[in-house]
Amino acid sequence: MPPAKRHRPRFGRKPRFDRLIDSLRSLDWYRAFFAVLSVGALALVVSTVGSLRGFSEFLFDRWLRFSAPVALHDIVVVAINSDDWTTTFKGSPLDPKALADLVTAIAKGGPRAIAVDIDTSDHKFEPLGKCLSSRTPRNCPDPEFQTLSKHPFDGTPVVWGATAEETGRDQFRFFPVLGGASSQHLGVAVLPRDGDGVIRGYWREVTTQIGDEPTLGFAAACLSNLGSPCITGDPAPRLLSFSRRLPHWQYFFDTYSARDILKAAKDPTWPKNSLFHDKIVLVGGVYDEHERYWTPLGRMWGVEVIGQVIETELGSPLGNPLGGPRRPSEFVEFIASTVLGALLIVVYSSKRLTFGWALGASAVVIVCAPPVLSFLCWHNLASWSSLVPIPLAVLLEENLYELHSKIIGESPDAPPPTTPS
Numbered sequence: 001m002p003p004a005k006r007h008r009p010r011f012g013r014k015p016r017f018d019r020l021i022d023s024l025r026s027l028d029w030y031r032a033f034f035a036v037l038s039v040g041a042l043a044l045v046v047s048t049v050g051s052l053r054g055f056s057e058f059l060f061d062r063w064l065r066f067s068a069p070v071a072l073h074d075i076v077v078v079a080i081n082s083d084d085w086t087t088t089f090k091g092s093p094l095d096p097k098a099l100a101d102l103v104t105a106i107a108k109g110g111p112r113a114i115a116v117d118i119d120t121s122d123h124k125f126e127p128l129g130k131c132l133s134s135r136t137p138r139n140c141p142d143p144e145f146q147t148l149s150k151h152p153f154d155g156t157p158v159v160w161g162a163t164a165e166e167t168g169r170d171q172f173r174f175f176p177v178l179g180g181a182s183s184q185h186l187g188v189a190v191l192p193r194d195g196d197g198v199i200r201g202y203w204r205e206v207t208t209q210i211g212d213e214p215t216l217g218f219a220a221a222c223l224s225n226l227g228s229p230c231i232t233g234d235p236a237p238r239l240l241s242f243s244r245r246l247p248h249w250q251y252f253f254d255t256y257s258a259r260d261i262l263k264a265a266k267d268p269t270w271p272k273n274s275l276f277h278d279k280i281v282l283v284g285g286v287y288d289e290h291e292r293y294w295t296p297l298g299r300m301w302g303v304e305v306i307g308q309v310i311e312t313e314l315g316s317p318l319g320n321p322l323g324g325p326r327r328p329s330e331f332v333e334f335i336a337s338t339v340l341g342a343l344l345i346v347v348y349s350s351k352r353l354t355f356g357w358a359l360g361a362s363a364v365v366i367v368c369a370p371p372v373l374s375f376l377c378w379h380n381l382a383s384w385s386s387l388v389p390i391p392l393a394v395l396l397e398e399n400l401y402e403l404h405s406k407i408i409g410e411s412p413d414a415p416p417p418t419t420p421s
Contacts, residue, residue, distance in 0.1 A: 074314065075307045076279045077255040078106060080118075082287040084258045093122040097144050100128055102258050105265030106281050107156040109274030115220035115310075117161040117189055117284035117303045119175075126179030133183050157223040161189035161216040161306075164208070170235065171207045185223065187216030191293065191305055192237055198294045201237045202309045204230075217309025224280045225314060240305075241312040242297050252297075252304045258283075282307055340369055341390035348398045355402055362398075366391050 080089060089098045099118065106114055120128075131140035160182070164174035174188050188206050191199050204218040212231060214222065222230035245252040256275070264270055284303025285291055291302045300308070344362045370387035 074280055075253050075310060076111075076276060076281050077251065077253045077303055077307060078102065078258055078261050078281060078283045079251070079255050079286040079301075079303070080258045080284070085285070085287040088259055088262070093120075093124055094118060096120075096125045096128045099125075100145050102262060102283065103158065105261055105270075106276060106283070107158075108265055108271050109276035109281075110271065111156060111276040111279050111281045113157040113159065113220055113224035114281045114283065115159050115161065115187070115216060115306065117216060117282060117306055119163045120160060120178050121163060121175035121180075123179050125177075126181045129178030129181035129184075132178065133181055157185065157227070159185040159187050159216065159219045159223055162186045162213075164188050164190050164206075166190075167209075170203075173209045174213065185219060186213070187219030188213050189216045189302070189306070191215075191302070193293070198296065199240070199300075199305060200296060201239050202312070203235060203237055204232060205235050207235065215309070217306045218313060220280060220282075220306070221310045221313035224310070238312070240295075240308050241315065242295065242308055243311055244297055252300060253282075253307050280310060282310075336373055337387045337390040340365065340373075340387060341394045343369075344391050344394040344398075348394075359399070362391075362395050366395060 080094070085091065085094075089095045099116075099120070103114060103116065127142040128145060131142060131145050134140060160177040162174040162177050164172040167173050172188060172190055174186075176182075177186050178184065188208065190203070190206060192201055192203060193199055194201075202217060203215050205212045205214050212233065212235065214230060218230065243252065254275075267273075282303050284301065284306070286301050286303070292299045293302060293305055295305065295308075344365060347361050347365070348358045366388065369391075373387060
């Protein structure tokens with residue numbers, strides 16, 4: 001009987017699947033897999049609950065106080081202070097004629113755009129709305145607004161802030177501007193506050209009872225930069241790139257009282273010598289303490305926060321014509337942290353590196369990679385804390401493994417020694 005033939009692997013190599021398993025085993029990744037999985041799940045849960053988010057927000061606030069630049073000069077605020085409120089605008093709701101005179105005076109100064117952060121939903125503003133809704137204010141039937149017939153501001157883009165109330169999660173019902181009789185540009189005047197009551201971000205658009213509408217700051221940025229309102233379909237919250245005020249300044253932007261502007265506009269040389277040439281002018285109240293909000297740079301008036309939104313949109317760090325950085329989501333932070341953890345596993349599993357070199361390389365990755373990723377993704381160095389837990393867990397696991405190997409005098413994964421026969 002002829003001897004049976006011995007089957008050899010083709011070309012003297014192992015099957016492809018076996019070689020893949022051997023290569024994975026050679027990486028020795030399975031020792032750190034449980035640490036990555038468990039710590040990653042814990043970090044995701046804790047971040048969702050808000051514990052890590054609070055620490056990240058703390059770092060973000062400190063980063064802004066250290067790095068925030070001085071406010072640019074593209075924005076000017078016309079503030080209605082307490083004296084203006086009582087004498088010129090005659091209480092709340094504000095006098096529509098005085099408001100129309102103020103916006104007309106500003107428009108005569110040649111600004112790029114005007115944003116009015118004033119509640120004009122009261123029925124008293126309906127005649128003004130009807131005048132602006134007509135084909136030209138010169139045909140305004142109400143004699144109270146004759147100033148519009150002399151210096152109509154329909155040639156200057158004006159966006160009117162619409163007050164709103166929240167009806168659901170990130171859903172709002174806004175009140176009509178100018179008594180509901182105007183077809184002017186509007187922006188919903190809402191700002192998101194974090195759990196601690198501090199404003200660190202903004203929305204470009206919000207969902208309202210009639211669909212997606214732009215917020216006031218984003219609408220003003222679009223009008224000044226693009227000449228028309230924008231709807232991007234992007235409701236994701238974005239981070240504010242705050243600008244600090246100069247030392248000893250009371251406000252964050254160049255600010256003038258409404259009474260001073262009305263007085264200056266009576267000068268025949270005002271159109272030539274105006275302070276508003278090619279500026280974005282914001283009109284808002286600074287007479288009600290309820291209109292002040294906490295921010296990482298301290299308390300700001302609502303109209304100043306709107307100015308910060310506009311500066312964020314027009315001054316993107318990446319040079320985009322419009323666009324502030326998005327707020328980091330917990331899931332994106334989890335994925336980025338997991339990728340860093342996997343990178344450290346590959347470093348420690350490399351047969352070409354000793355433990356000392358692997359420890360040094362992993363320390364460099366943990367120290368340098370999270371801040372760099374934080375800056376590239378979110379334009380600040382404060383979100384690094386959310387990227388550290390998983391790489392730190394891998395580093396701890398590998399060091400405990402090495403310590404265990406030193407204690408027992410051999411690698412736990414090493415094969416048992418053979419006894420000589």
